[in-house]
Amino acid sequence: MDSVSAIMAAVRAQRGRIEALFTGLAQCGRTQPGFTRPSYSPEETEAHAVVARCASDLGLANGRDAAANTAMTLPGRDRTLPPILIGSHLDTVAQGGNFDGAAGVVAGLAAVAAIRALGLEPERDITVMGIRAEESVWFQVSYIGSRAALGALPDGALDAARIDTGLSLAAHIAWEGGDPDALRRGPPALDAAAIHAFLEVHIEQAPSLEEAGIPVGLCTGIPGNVRYPDVRIAGRYDHVGTPRRFRRDAAMAGAEIALALDRVWAEREAAGCPMAVTFGRFHTDAAAHGLTTVAGEFRFSLDMRAYAAGVLA
Numbered sequence: 615m616d617s618v619s620a621i622m623a624a625v626r627a628q629r630g631r632i633e634a635l636f637t638g639l640a641q642c643g644r645t646q647p648g649f650t651r652p653s654y655s656p657e658e659t660e661a662h663a664v665v666a667r668c669a670s671d672l673g674l675a676n677g678r679d680a681a682a683n684t685a686m687t688l689p690g691r692d693r694t695l696p697p698i699l700i701g702s703h704l705d706t707v708a709q710g711g712n713f714d715g716a717a718g719v720v721a722g723l724a725a726v727a728a729i730r731a732l733g734l735e736p737e738r739d740i741t742v743m744g745i746r747a748e749e750s751v752w753f754q755v756s757y758i759g760s761r762a763a764l765g766a767l768p769d770g771a772l773d774a775a776r777i778d779t780g781l782s783l784a785a786h787i788a789w790e791g792g793d794p795d796a797l798r799r800g801p802p803a804l805d806a807a808a809i810h811a812f813l814e815v816h817i818e819q820a821p822s823l824e825e826a827g828i829p830v831g832l833c834t835g836i837p838g839n840v841r842y843p844d845v846r847i848a849g850r851y852d853h854v855g856t857p858r859r860f861r862r863d864a865a866m867a868g869a870e871i872a873l874a875l876d877r878v879w880a881e882r883e884a885a886g887c888p889m890a891v892t893f894g895r896f897h898t899d900a901a902a903h904g905l906t907t908v909a910g911e912f913r914f915s916l917d918m919r920a921y922a923a924g925v926l927a
């Protein structure tokens with residue numbers, strides 16, 4: 615058997631272990647519909663325990679940093695070399711999917727299990743990471759677990775309140791086994807310069823791969839974004855009888871901006887330059903609007919994302 619076939623066979627042989635992992639994760643934060651494992655919740659912690667048990671079965675060394683991220687390490691031949699990290703997050707949005715994030719942690723464990731089964735010793739450490747709190751919805755801060763590990767949390771993040779409990783990130787971290795004081799003090803658990811490579815398998819959040827009929831894609835970039843959470847257009851309230859030339863209609867102005875940006879998007883995409891424009895909120899003032907009222911005010915949120923800084927600008 616050639617080496618590619620041997621590797622494929624060793625990965626396929628992990629099927630039972632992987633199914634058991636997903637079944638175990640499906641016990642954590644089951645809701646109707648979907649799964650709810652809030653950032654720094656007992657449900658998220660239970661998911662970390664599920665993957666850590668699998669790692670122990672594989673003989674990996676289990677570690678946990680001050681942010682309560684789980685690190686599961688297959689030691690390499692030369693332990694002084696910067697490690698390869700593989701992993702993703704185990705929290706979910708409310709009523710999210712069991713595979714989002716978790717698939718990346720499970721994929722890392724499957725890869726390491728296959729390496730073990732093949733009797734290979736990697737050149738350097740391979741660490742599978744279960745990362746905390748990637749979803750920004752809970753604390754309104756994104757990538758908390760990885761940024762905390764790298765010492766890159768934004769100022770004040772540890773005092774941010776979780777949207778459902780109203781309690782601070784620091785308190786939630788402490789309850790789930792982390793050490794917020796150590797995060798404040800430093801030094802960080804990870805040094806970006808001392809990581810050989812970071813690999814993450816993630817479920818695609820769109821049907822592009824399915825449309826293309828291919829099982830997996832390689833990301834060549836991550837878009838940056840510009841966000842305006844609350845844009846207000848000021849016009850003038852008037853009665854429906856007001857002729858067009860006298861109007862300062864804020865709703866029409868909102869529509870004009872939306873359609874103009876949609877045209878920019880279509881043009882860029884046609885030129886082979888992916889970007890996205892999203893109006894998450896788009897509305898007149900519910901307290902003042904009505905069937906016979908020209909809108910004097912219009913509000914929207916705007917998220918624009920693209921891969922090139924020039925396109926964003």
Ligand SMILES: [Zn+2]
Binds near residue numbers: 703714748816
């Ligand atoms: Zn995700």
